[in-house]
Amino acid sequence: MSIHDEGFAPAETPEGIEVRGLVKSFGSTPVLTGVDLDVAPGTVSVMIGPSGSGKSTLLRCLNLLETPQAGRVRIGDDEIDFTAGVRRGQSASLRRHSAMVFQSHNLFPHRTALQNLMEGPVFAQGRPRREVEEEARGLLARVGLAEKADAYPDQLSGGQQQRVGIARALALRPRVLLFDEPTSALDPETVGEVLAVMRDLAAEGRTMIVVTHEVRFARDVADHVVFLDGGVIAEEGPPQQVLLDPQQERTRAFLGRILSH
Amino acid sequence: MDLDLVRESIGPLLSGTIRGTIPLTAASFVGGMVLAVLVALARLSRVGVVRWIAQGYVSIIRGTPLLVQLFIIFYALPSLGLTIDPFPSAIIAFSLNVGGYASEIVRAAILSIPRGQWEAAETIGYSRTMALRRVILPQAARVAVPPLSNTFISLVKDTSLASTILVTELLRKAQEIAAPTFEFLTLYSLAAVIYWVLCLVLSIGQGFLERRLGRHLQPQIAKVEKVRQATA
Ligand SMILES: Nc1ncnc2c1ncn2[C@@H]1O[C@H](COP(=O)(O)OP(=O)(O)O)[C@@H](O)[C@H]1O
Ligand SMILES: [Mg+2]
Numbered sequence: 027m028s029i030h031d032e033g034f035a036p037a038e039t040p041e042g043i044e045v046r047g048l049v050k051s052f053g054s055t056p057v058l059t060g061v062d063l064d065v066a067p068g069t070v071s072v073m074i075g076p077s078g079s080g081k082s083t084l085l086r087c088l089n090l091l092e093t094p095q096a097g098r099v100r101i102g103d104d105e106i107d108f109t110a111g112v113r114r115g116q117s118a119s120l121r122r123h124s125a126m127v128f129q130s131h132n133l134f135p136h137r138t139a140l141q142n143l144m145e146g147p148v149f150a151q152g153r154p155r156r157e158v159e160e161e162a163r164g165l166l167a168r169v170g171l172a173e174k175a176d177a178y179p180d181q182l183s184g185g186q187q188q189r190v191g192i193a194r195a196l197a198l199r200p201r202v203l204l205f206d207e208p209t210s211a212l213d214p215e216t217v218g219e220v221l222a223v224m225r226d227l228a229a230e231g232r233t234m235i236v237v238t239h240e241v242r243f244a245r246d247v248a249d250h251v252v253f254l255d256g257g258v259i260a261e262e263g264p265p266q267q268v269l270l271d272p273q274q275e276r277t278r279a280f281l282g283r284i285l286s287h
Numbered sequence: 288m289d290l291d292l293v294r295e296s297i298g299p300l301l302s303g304t305i306r307g308t309i310p311l312t313a314a315s316f317v318g319g320m321v322l323a324v325l326v327a328l329a330r331l332s333r334v335g336v337v338r339w340i341a342q343g344y345v346s347i348i349r350g351t352p353l354l355v356q357l358f359i360i361f362y363a364l365p366s367l368g369l370t371i372d373p374f375p376s377a378i379i380a381f382s383l384n385v386g387g388y389a390s391e392i393v394r395a396a397i398l399s400i401p402r403g404q405w406e407a408a409e410t411i412g413y414s415r416t417m418a419l420r421r422v423i424l425p426q427a428a429r430v431a432v433p434p435l436s437n438t439f440i441s442l443v444k445d446t447s448l449a450s451t452i453l454v455t456e457l458l459r460k461a462q463e464i465a466a467p468t469f470e471f472l473t474l475y476s477l478a479a480v481i482y483w484v485l486c487l488v489l490s491i492g493q494g495f496l497e498r499r500l501g502r503h504l505q506p507q508i509a510k511v512e513k514v515r516q517a518t519a
Contacts, residue, residue: 089410118412125410132407136425146411149421198411 040233041102041123041201042067043088048097048108050083057083058094059257065202065250068231072244072265075254076280081237084254085204088235089126090117102201124202125195129210131187133179139166139190140175143197151198158197165193169223185216192223203227205236239284245269253277292473296464300457300474304481307456311446314378316439319385326390327397328419341390348387354448356380361452377449381442389438396431397423429500436493440486447482457481 043065050058057080065071075081086092088099098107101123106116133142143162147153166172169189171182179187188208195203205224209217221243228234228247238244244251244265251268253261253276261274272278329341348356361376371379400423408418450459457478465474 091406091409121410122412128403128407130403132401132403134404134407134422134426136429145421146413149417150412194411 038199038201040068040231042233043202043235044100045084045088046098048084048087048094048099050080050087050092050094056257058087061097061254061257061259063252063259063262065233065235067233069249070228070232070234070236070247071250071252072248073235073237073252073254074239074244074280074284075260079254080257081254082206085126085206085235085237088202089124089204090121091126093117122198123200124204125198125200127188127191127195127203127205127208129207131179131191133187133190133194135179138176138178139171139182139193142179142190143194146194146198162193162197165196166190168196168226169193170219183216184212185219188212188216188220189223192220192227196227201233203232203234205234205238207237207239209238209240241269241281241285253280255280289470289473292468292470293477296461296474296477299460299464300477300481303455303457303460304485307449307454307459308443308446308485311374311377311381311449311454311456312439312443315381315385315446316442318378318382319389319438319442320435322382322386323389323393324424326386327393330390330394331397345387345390348384349391353380353384353445354451356384357448357452373449373452373454376452377446377454381446381449384445385438385442389435392431392434392438393427396427396434399430400426432500433493433497436489436496440489440493443485443489444482 043063045061045063048058048061048063049056061080061084063071063084073081073084083092087094088101093112094108096109098105098109099120101120104120104123106112106120133139134145137145140159140162143165144155144158147158147162148155163172163175166175169192171186171189171193174182174186174190179190182190192208208224209220212220217240221240224234224236224243225247236243236248248265251262251265252259253268253272253274255276261268261272261277267273268277269281272281326341326344329337330345332338332341357377357380360371360380361373364371404422404426405418408422413421446456447458449456450462453459455463461474461478465471
């Protein structure tokens, strides 16, 4: 299924991400023990790793849903040094650069698809409703759901819900898109329509970090593949290398497990 | 049963219902709900003292009889120099009572909203207050409707306690007519029928409301009932 044909250029300039020495623990359980990561502007990084290795936690730290204990994160010109402590207003400012697509979409069930998209831009960013609505309808059309603008989330299929989730993220005009296993909760027959939207976004030069176990998507779309294990990035590089010729034993073992089914 | 007596008393009884029971119920429910939301939010507050005060209030309301609460407001406060008329006394007592019970329902409803909703609100740039106002409370309100309508229906019957502090509501009217004539059976039966019809109408309304609530809320509603039973 092709969602749209002509290549779009995003309205907002994509930005790069730089993560240094990121440390996050929950209570006494260390999850990230010193993550260094570079994502060039307009590139797609796919993050893989065993369940519980901290992939979600890393994305959530980038979106400030979690506050790391140490290290620093820079997106574009905005930077927080968590070791030094977060100052008032800093998290909100850094968060504005990125938008998150959740595994369980987390759409607002009491709002229509269109309202889901408009909520943030109108009520958090304070942009004019008319302009936001026009843009939101355009985004719904881009993900192939123009005619579902007035549908409530529970009237949509899983794949449609996730496409609205992606459109909602885009409506925030983010410089960076974060996807946390966007297709893992979907029926196999709807995975393709969501991946198609993500391919489009990659093609138009968005900066994206995608946590996924869709190896084909990683091979075709990723500029960079990151293998997270044991609280650090255990291996990274171009997809051909990390996916087809991994240098580390644990990367090989992990790929063996996910490719065997 | 004396049919003439029925015919003569029905007017005053309905007037007691319309001027007493119904406004008393309505005012107390509105007052109680405002309190309930405030107390529920206080119980979810990050500030320990605020949480602690709210919890103390709920504990006192749930741990003492409604009749005693009513008597304290009407009969005991005057000895502290604070005299309140019967009708406002009753509204205050019932509001405080509903506030205590309904706050537990509202709190459970807020807690039943999945964590992902808070997170989605946060990622689109909402503060905690904005998330509450635009994402959590509207969903919690729908979840809370069925248990709150039970509270409302109980309140209709509980307002009969106001007869003990001389509020002329339905039961008081029945007592006033019955006392000189000794027609207790007729008058109290009539009062019972009127309460029953009121509650019947309300529970039909409740069913209607619940059917309009939407399927996606069913799991949350079940969860609220479970939390409520666990804390009851
Ligand atoms: N809020 C939390 N509180 C406590 N532990 C958590 C929390 N979130 C995640 N964890 C723990 O952190 C580890 C990494 O989780 P996560 O980032 O979700 O891994 P992944 O997404 O790679 O499966 C897991 O052991 C998980 O149990
Ligand atoms: Mg995860």
